[in-house]
Amino acid sequence: QSALTQPPSVSGSPGQSVAISCTGTSSDVGGQNYVSWYQQHPGKAPKLMIFDVTKRPSGVPDRFSGSKSGNTASLTISGLQAEDETDYYCCSYTASYTYVFGTGTKVTVL
Amino acid sequence: EVQLVESGGGLVQPGGSLRLSCAASGFTLSSHWMHWVRQAPGKGLVWVSYINSDGSITHYADSVKGRFTISRDNAKNTLSLQMNSLRVDDAAIYYCVVVLTAGAFDMWGQGTMVAVSS
Numbered sequence: 770q771s772a773l774t775q776p777p778s779v780s781g782s783p784g785q786s787v788a789i790s791c792t793g794t795s796s797d798v799g800g801q802n803y804v805s806w807y808q809q810h811p812g813k814a815p816k817l818m819i820f821d822v823t824k825r826p827s828g829v830p831d832r833f834s835g836s837k838s839g840n841t842a843s844l845t846i847s848g849l850q851a852e853d854e855t856d857y858y859c860c861s862y863t864a865s866y867t868y869v870f871g872t873g874t875k876v877t878v879l
Numbered sequence: 880e881v882q883l884v885e886s887g888g889g890l891v892q893p894g895g896s897l898r899l900s901c902a903a904s905g906f907t908l909s910s911h912w913m914h915w916v917r918q919a920p921g922k923g924l925v926w927v928s929y930i931n932s933d934g935s936i937t938h939y940a941d942s943v944k945g946r947f948t949i950s951r952d953n954a955k956n957t958l959s960l961q962m963n964s965l966r967v968d969d970a971a972i973y974y975c976v977v978v979l980t981a982g983a984f985d986m987w988g989q990g991t992m993v994a995v996s997s
Contacts, residue, residue, distance in 0.1 A: 770941050772923065803982025807924070814974060814990060815916075815924065820983035858924050862982055866938050868914070868926040 773798065773859055773871035780877040781849045789874045791842040791859030797869055799840035803862035806835060806844045810855045818857075819844060846876070854878040881905035881986070885975050888991030895965050895995075901958040901975030901988055909953035912978040915960050917971035918990075927973070928960065943969075962993070970995045 774792040781787040807815035819835035859871035887899040915927040928949040948961040972990040979985035
């Protein structure tokens with residue numbers, strides 16, 4: 770159950786787009802459609818941002834989008850805003866009936 | 880207000896036990912799958928365990944298998960995590976999570992802190 774691999778940090782200027790990758794294996798990301806993304810501000814509980822690879826829960830801005838290609842899922846934030854600066858985690862269901870989170874990525878708005 | 884409230888955290892010595900609880904208010908847990916997720920200080924999220932709606936299906940991360948037991952009492956609208964043989968690396972904030980959408984961790988509690996130290 771190794772954690773999914775995410776870049777430690779990504780950055781962008783306000784209004785730009787940033788993408789966070791989440792790399793796993795064919796047993797998790799590559800073979801499952803239960804891939805989700807979470808935003809976590811310091812000292813707060815995580816918040817669901819994307820589920821089923823591409824779907825947004827009600828209330829999540831459409832600036833946030835998800836995709837997947839092979840064993841790598843991605844979260845894209847378009848029109849970056851100051852409030853988007855925080856940590857993001859991916860998560861995938863696995864072929865072993867378990868779940869695995871990513872290593873986490875800190876997004877910095879320059 | 881719809882919310883999840885965890886309790887039972889605290890300081891325990893290595894090898895000791897703790898029982899965490901998660902109580903729901905404003906909605907009924909009985910029809911939902913539920914998870915425990917933990918986060919060590921300054922570290923990332925780690926999935927711990929889940930249980931299906933009637934308690935007949937449970938799964939655990941390898942790191943806690945055989946030491947932790949997840950259970951639920953739908954009559955009392957609560958979720959529990961019995962943690963035995965605690966180790967220093969079990970120290971973390973433990974979050975209770977409700978599944979409203981299959982495969983997603985929809986609603987999170989605020990967490991309860993577990994410290995393991997001699």
